[in-house]
Amino acid sequence: MNTRKNIVITGFMGAGKTTVGEILARKLNRRFVDMDAEIEMRAGFTIPQIFRRHGEEGFREMERRLIRELALQHGLVIATGGGALVDDEMREVIGRHGLIICLNANKEEIRARLTQNHDRPLAADWESLLDARQSVYAQINHQIMTSGKTPTEIAAEIAALDDGALYVRTPDGGGYPIIIGGGLLWTIANDAESQGLAGHVVVVTNETVAPLYGARLAAALPRADLIIVPDGEAHKTLDTARHVYDEMLARGADRATTLIALGGGVIGDTAGFVAATYMRGIPLVQIPTTLLSMVDSSVGGKVGVDLPQGKNLIGAFKQPRSVIIDTDVLETLPPLQWRCGMAEVIKHGLIGQPALLAPDLWQPEEAARLVRQAVQVKIDVVEVDPYEAGIRAHLNLGHTFGHAIEKATQYGVPHGEAVAIGIVKAALLSRNLGLIDDDLVARIQTAFWKIGLPTDIALDSHRWYAAMATDKKWSAGKSRFILLKALGEATIVEGLAREDIMTVL
Numbered sequence: 001m002n003t004r005k006n007i008v009i010t011g012f013m014g015a016g017k018t019t020v021g022e023i024l025a026r027k028l029n030r031r032f033v034d035m036d037a038e039i040e041m042r043a044g045f046t047i048p049q050i051f052r053r054h055g056e057e058g059f060r061e062m063e064r065r066l067i068r069e070l071a072l073q074h075g076l077v078i079a080t081g082g083g084a085l086v087d088d089e090m091r092e093v094i095g096r097h098g099l100i101i102c103l104n105a106n107k108e109e110i111r112a113r114l115t116q117n118h119d120r121p122l123a124a125d126w127e128s129l130l131d132a133r134q135s136v137y138a139q140i141n142h143q144i145m146t147s148g149k150t151p152t153e154i155a156a157e158i159a160a161l162d163d164g165a166l167y168v169r170t171p172d173g174g175g176y177p178i179i180i181g182g183g184l185l186w187t188i189a190n191d192a193e194s195q196g197l198a199g200h201v202v203v204v205t206n207e208t209v210a211p212l213y214g215a216r217l218a219a220a221l222p223r224a225d226l227i228i229v230p231d232g233e234a235h236k237t238l239d240t241a242r243h244v245y246d247e248m249l250a251r252g253a254d255r256a257t258t259l260i261a262l263g264g265g266v267i268g269d270t271a272g273f274v275a276a277t278y279m280r281g282i283p284l285v286q287i288p289t290t291l292l293s294m295v296d297s298s299v300g301g302k303v304g305v306d307l308p309q310g311k312n313l314i315g316a317f318k319q320p321r322s323v324i325i326d327t328d329v330l331e332t333l334p335p336l337q338w339r340c341g342m343a344e345v346i347k348h349g350l351i352g353q354p355a356l357l358a359p360d361l362w363q364p365e366e367a368a369r370l371v372r373q374a375v376q377v378k379i380d381v382v383e384v385d386p387y388e389a390g391i392r393a394h395l396n397l398g399h400t401f402g403h404a405i406e407k408a409t410q411y412g413v414p415h416g417e418a419v420a421i422g423i424v425k426a427a428l429l430s431r432n433l434g435l436i437d438d439d440l441v442a443r444i445q446t447a448f449w450k451i452g453l454p455t456d457i458a459l460d461s462h463r464w465y466a467a468m469a470t471d472k473k474w475s476a477g478k479s480r481f482i483l484l485k486a487l488g489e490a491t492i493v494e495g496l497a498r499e500d501i502m503t504v505l
């Protein structure tokens with residue numbers, strides 16, 4: 001399923017290969033090899049010293065030897081020297097088991113980076129060297145322009161090109177993979193042993209998803225029971241959890257049983273809560289089937305159920321053993337659910353990955369790439385703030401306005417639509433406070449129009465404000481909003497005046 005090809009990052013000196021490579025390797029839980037550092041370590045000399053002692057040809061020979069050796073390994077992230085893959089044969093050798101990515105930067109940026117580092121033997125005449133190598137770099141299939149992007153954004157773009165698993169680090173020092181691709185549901189069923197699903201499994205799903213995928217998945221696994229609960233947020237309750245406990249006991253589930261949560265966020269949260277609590281916790285595999293649950297709720301470990309008094313009032317942190325995302329199941333997702341998921345995708349773009357605002361990614365045939373890039377934003381947030389003590393709040397961009405719409409309309413507006421409107425309001429508020437410009441607000445509105453999401457609602461502003469002021473995120477009556485500082489960057493702003501808020505409602 002996962003061939004674990006090497007990811008080979010090349011490009012001109014100063015393009016950021018080492019910095020990006022290190023971040024990417026950490027993200028994907030892979031070993032990082034910086035070729036220049038490896039050669040220095042093996043030779044016992046710095047690169048300038050090697051150039052002085054053996055000349056450029058001596059150094060290139062060391063590079064060729066190392067490339068042949070690395071090409072035989074799998075699952076590495078490799079940052080090459082700038083000239084290492086200029087040789088056609090070396091590109092062919094490392095490309096056999098490797099995905100080669102070329103990083104580009106504009107000349108001003110390269111100049112700026114090279115002046116910070118005087119330790120490169122070929123830097124003196126870099127402009128003519130760049131001109132000479134340009135045609136060779138251009139032959140590499142995957143090109144990424146790095147100018148204006150942070151190393152983290154570039155690493156996320158590369159991660160989206162790779163078809164291997166993403167990886168989430170958890171606070172206990174462990175972690176779990178997120179496997180993404182088309183048709184995975186049937187691959188795992190045929191490969192239950194390697195997925196740890198050969199023993200007793202309960203597949204918890206709902207009445208809608210069971211006939212589409214649940215029954216077939218349970219039948220394909222060697223020892224699986226199917227437990228079906230009613231569909232809808234109204235059933236994200238302790239009663240449903242209780243029903244699942246009863247069914248599991250009746251089917252002899254014990255602490256070695258694995259629970260698969262197969263469905264949207266409601267199933268992920270409810271069945272995840274059962275996995276967190278049944279016999280003090282059993283292994284959980286999340287198989288999200290809505291766009292929202294793929295990019296958001298299946299990752300990060302928050303599970304729980306609602307009470308009549310409010311949503312998500314009972315819950316736990318339960319890290320899954322793995323998250324398996326089969327993007328083919330999106331084919332049956334109702335268009336409204338796709339659009340609602342897209343509201344969260346755009347939110348992820350705004351708080352962490354601007355590439356998600358490119359409309360060519362929003363096509364169903366690009367679903368695997370879209371989900372990869374969007375879920376990476378969630379991973380980056382939950383790894384830094386697993387227990388929601390700080391920046392995890394950024395995931396609530398637009399949600400204070402959105403929850404109030406849901407409350408004021410008695411949930412007449414679907415969550416994703418309310419979030420889209422809320423994000424536009426948050427953008428307008430950010431602009432009024434001088435944090436972002438008109439262009440970014442217009443870009444956000446255009447994105448939602450193109451997706452088919454609303455950007456405003458006819459709602460009495462006083463009612464809207466009143467609904468927000470009772471939000472649990474307003475601490476001690478003080479307003480609290482997640483706003484935008486720039487495209488790809490959110491910030492928390494507290495204590496805004498009522499007039500400032502009313503202006504955008």
Ligand SMILES: NC(=O)c1ccc[n+]([C@@H]2O[C@H](COP(=O)([O-])OP(=O)(O)OC[C@H]3O[C@@H](n4cnc5c(N)ncnc54)[C@H](O)[C@@H]3O)[C@@H](O)[C@H]2O)c1
Pocket residue numbers: 206208209212231232233236263264265266267269289290291292293296297298299300301302303311312329330331332333334337340
């Ligand atoms: N735990 C978290 O971190 C987190 C984050 C965000 C949201 N959530 C929770 O997620 C829930 C919303 O999740 P959701 O938007 O996925 O809604 P949902 O689970 O209700 O699914 C939406 C609808 O789509 C149907 N469906 C699911 N997959 C399908 C498929 N492949 N084909 C056809 N129909 C399909 C479902 O049966 C349901 O009717 C909320 O309860 C929210 O609180 C949790």
